[in-house]
Amino acid sequence: MSIAPxxxxxxxxxxxxxxxxxxxxxLARNFAMSTDWELVAICDMDTERAGxxxxxxxxxAVVSSVEELLQEHEIDAVAIATPARTHHAIAMQAIAAGxxxxxxxxLADNSIHGMEMVEAARAAGTVLMADxxxxxxxxxxxxxxxxxxxxxxxxxxxxxxxxxxxxxxxxVDVFWDLAPHDLSILDFVLPGGLKPLSVTAQGADPLxxxxxxxxxxxxxxxxxxxxxxxxxWLSPTKIRQMVIGGSRKTLVWxxxxxxxxxxxxxxxxxxxxxxxxxxxxxxxKGATISYRLGDTWSPALSEFEPxxxxxxxFASSIRSxxxxxxxxxxxxxxxxxxxxxxxxxxxxxATDTVPDGAAQVVI
Numbered sequence: 001m002s003i004a005p006x007x008x009x010x011x012x013x014x015x016x017x018x019x020x021x022x023x024x025x026x027l028a029r030n031f032a033m034s035t036d037w038e039l040v041a042i043c044d045m046d047t048e049r050a051g052x053x054x055x056x057x058x059x060x061a062v063v064s065s066v067e068e069l070l071q072e073h074e075i076d077a078v079a080i081a082t083p084a085r086t087h088h089a090i091a092m093q094a095i096a097a098g099x100x101x102x103x104x105x106x107l108a109d110n111s112i113h114g115m116e117m118v119e120a121a122r123a124a125g126t127v128l129m130a131d132x133x134x135x136x137x138x139x140x141x142x143x144x145x146x147x148x149x150x151x152x153x154x155x156x157x158x159x160x161x162x163x164x165x166x167x168x169x170x171x172v173d174v175f176w177d178l179a180p181h182d183l184s185i186l187d188f189v190l191p192g193g194l195k196p197l198s199v200t201a202q203g204a205d206p207l208x209x210x211x212x213x214x215x216x217x218x219x220x221x222x223x224x225x226x227x228x229x230x231x232x233w234l235s236p237t238k239i240r241q242m243v244i245g246g247s248r249k250t251l252v253w254x255x256x257x258x259x260x261x262x263x264x265x266x267x268x269x270x271x272x273x274x275x276x277x278x279x280x281x282x283x284x285k286g287a288t289i290s291y292r293l294g295d296t297w298s299p300a301l302s303e304f305e306p307x308x309x310x311x312x313x314f315a316s317s318i319r320s321x322x323x324x325x326x327x328x329x330x331x332x333x334x335x336x337x338x339x340x341x342x343x344x345x346x347x348x349x350a351t352d353t354v355p356d357g358a359a360q361v362v363i
Contacts, residue, residue, distance in 0.1 A: 010036070010315075010319060012035065012036060012037055012038040013036060013037050013038070013076045013077060013315055013318060014037075014038050014040045014074060014075045014076045014077070015031050015037050015038070015039060015040060015075060015076065015077045015078065015079060016039075016040050016041040016042070016043055016060075016063075016069055016073065016075050016077075016078050016079070017031065017039070017041075017042050017043070017078075017079045017081060018043040018044070018066060018069070018078055018079065018080050018081065018082060018090060019043070019044060019080065019081035019082040019104075020042055020043075020044040020046065020049045020050045020052075020053045020081075021044070021049070021081065021082075022081075023081040023104050023131075024042070024044070024053065024079075024081035025053050025056070025057075026307055027079045027081055027104075027131070027307065027311075028042060028053055028056075028057045028060075029056070029057055029307075030305065030307040030308050030310075030311050031057075031079065031311055032057040032058050032060075033308065034308065034311050034312060034315070036311065036312055036315035036316075037311060037315060039057055039058060039060045040060055040061060040073055040074070040075050041060050041061040041062070041063055041069055041073050041075070042054045042057070042060055042061070042062055042063075043062075043063045043064070043065070043066060043068075043069045044062075044064070045064055045065070047062055047063075047064050050062045050063075050064075061073060066090055066093055066094070067093075070093065070094065070097045070099070075099060076099065076100060076318070077099055077100035077101065077102070077127075077314070077318065078090075078094045078099050078100075078101055078102075079101075079102045079103075079104075079131070080094075080101065080102070080103045080104060081104045081131075082104070083171055084106055084108065084109045084171070084172065084176070085109045085171060087103050087104075087106075087107065087108050087109065087113070087117075088108045088109070088113035088114075088116065088117060091103060091108075091117045091120075091128070092116065092117065092120055095117070095120045095121050095124050095126055095128070096120070096124070098124060098126060099126065100126045100127040100128075100129075100314070100318050101117075101121065101126065101127070101128050101129070102127075102129045102130070102131050102310075102311075102314050103117075103128070103129070103130055103131060103331075104130075104131050105130055105131060105132055105133075105180040105181070105184065105331075105334075106130075106176065106180045106331070106334065106335055106338060107130050107328065107331035107332065107334070107335050108335065110335075110339065111332065111335050111336055111339050111355075114328075114331065114332050114335045115332065117328065118328040118329065118332060121328060127314070127317045127318050127324065127327075128327065128328040129313075129314055129317060129324040129326060129327055129328070129331075130184070130326045130327070130328070130330065130331035130334075131307075131310060131326070132180070132181075132184035132185075132188070132326040132330070132331070132334075133306050133307055133310060134181050134184065134185050134306070135184055135185060135188040135325060135326050136306035136307070136309040136310045136313070137255075137306045138261075138301040138302045138303065138304065138306075139253055139255065139261045139262055139301060140185055140188060140189060140253075142262060142299055142301055143185075143189045143244070143251065143253060143262070144188060144189040146251065146264075146299075147189050147190065147191060147244075148191060151246075151248070151249060151264070152244060152245075152246025152247075152248055152249045152250070152251060153246040153247035153248030153249065154223065154225075154246060154247040155190070155221070155223065155225045155244060155245070155246055156225055156245045156246060156247060157225055157226050157227070157228075157243075157244075157245045158186065158225065158226070158227040158228065158242065158243070158244050158245070159227075159228050159242070159243045159245075160182045160185075160186075160227075160228070160229045160230070160241070160242040160243075161229075161230045161239045161240075161241045161242075162178045162179070162181060162182055162229070162230070162231050162232075162239070162240055163230060163231065163232035163235035163237070163238070163239050164232070164233070164235055164237075164238040164239070165233070165234065165235060165236055165238070166178075166233040167233070168207065168209050168211075168213060168233055172211070173203065173211035173212040173213075173215070173342075173345075174203070174211070174212050174213050174214065174215045174231045174232065174233050175201065175203070175212060175215045175217065175231060175338060175341050175342070175345075176338055176342075177231075177233075178231040178232075178233075179215070179217060179229055179231050179337075179338065179341070180334055180338065182229045182231075182242070183229070183333075183334040183337050183338070184326065184330070184331075184334050185242070186227060187330050187333050187334060188325065188326065188330070189244075190221075193330065193333055194333050194334070194337065195221070195222055195333070195354075196219035196220065196221055196227065196337060196340075196354050197219075197220045197221065197222065197353070197354070198219070198220060198340070198351045198352060198353050198354060199217060199218070199219050199337055199340035199341050199344055199351070199352050199353075199354055200217070200218045200219075200344055200349060200350070200351045200352075201215060201216070201217045201218075201340075201341035201342075201344040201345050201349065202215065202216045202344075202345070202349045203215040203216075203345050206234070207234070212345060213232070213233045213234055214231075214232045214233070214234060215229075215230070215231045215232070215341075215345075216228070216229070216230055217229040217230075217231075217341050219337070219354075238256065239256070240254070240255035240256050241253065241254050241255070241256075248266075249264055249265060249266050249267075250264070250265045250267065251263070251264055251265075252265065260298045261301060262298055262299055262301065263296060263297075263298050264296065264297050264298070264299065265294075265296050266294025266295050266296070267293050267294060267296075310326075313325060336354050336355055337354055340352040340353065340354045
């Protein structure tokens with residue numbers, strides 16, 4: 001993936017941010033700072049909140065409705081930072097008006113709405129992109145490069161932990177709140193994207209909040225590897241860690257360790273060097289395992305703000321007509337896994353298959 005340049009030779013694209021709550025200010029700030037964009041308007045039903053954000057980001061216009069925004073302001077794109085249940089309606093309005101759209105995770109509240117958004121953007125010739133911010137971090141970009149180069153060998157397992165003492169969300173469970181980060185990262189770094197054969201999810205609600213507050217998700221992958229994700233709103237300690245074990249090396253990403261976010265271990269089980277130590281090896285059906293103990297190293301990482309790169313990639317996709325790294329189809333793969341996890345929970349942890357959402361789109 002190319003990194004967007006700091007300066008642009010193209011005229012600035014005009015964008016509006018819809019939603020001035022939790023994530024909207026981050027988007028507005030990065031659009032306002034980018035040479036690729038001109039921040040034209042902030043849209044929020046709470047005009048006082050929108051006005052406060054506008055004063056911090058160059059005094060763009062303040063509007064209270066999407067209808068007013070689309071009718072009265074000349075824009076090329078919108079960035080949607082509202083609750084997931086509203087993404088579909090807002091995005092469909094914007095796409096129908098010929099606008100490019102970037103949407104905060106998850107893409108939509110269900111796969112039917114998500115596919116309608118993908119197909120509408122395809123028919124209109126507009127860009128639909130998900131703001132899977134972690135995919136634009138220096139660490140995740142490096143992980144993608146390492147996996148693409150085969151540095152780890154064949155992937156054997158993935159173990160991801162995202163736990164903290166967090167807010168119990170009013171409209172989604174812990175899977176829909178936290179797991180989109182891990183799923184989008186896996187879709188981004190795995191060659192060919194995230195294509196689990198099935199999903200098994202288990203959740204607990206010790207607070208009686210009416211939704212899972214602690215969750216575990218297991219996904220067998222096509223090559224025999226197993227991916228496991230642990231998400232939790234109730235942990236007193238915050239952990240953001242992913243381990244990717246390969247046949248050659250193992251990678252550990254600790255996002256909360258700024259001095260050493262990535263560590264590569266040349267350690268593991270070496271099946272090719274097993275030694276037969278018994279004459280009755282055929283009956284034993286096994287051999288002594290050889291352990292490989294090699295070097296440990298930490299790759300150097302660039303420093304830049306992921307959202308700045310994301311808004312640059314959004315502009316690049318619009319200008320070039322090429323799909324963004326976190327386009328609608330990528331977001332649909334994430335959405336399909338989330339839905340499969342919800343079905344598994346509904347049936348007491350039963351395994352649920354994952355449909356190939358991308359295959360449903362007629363290109």
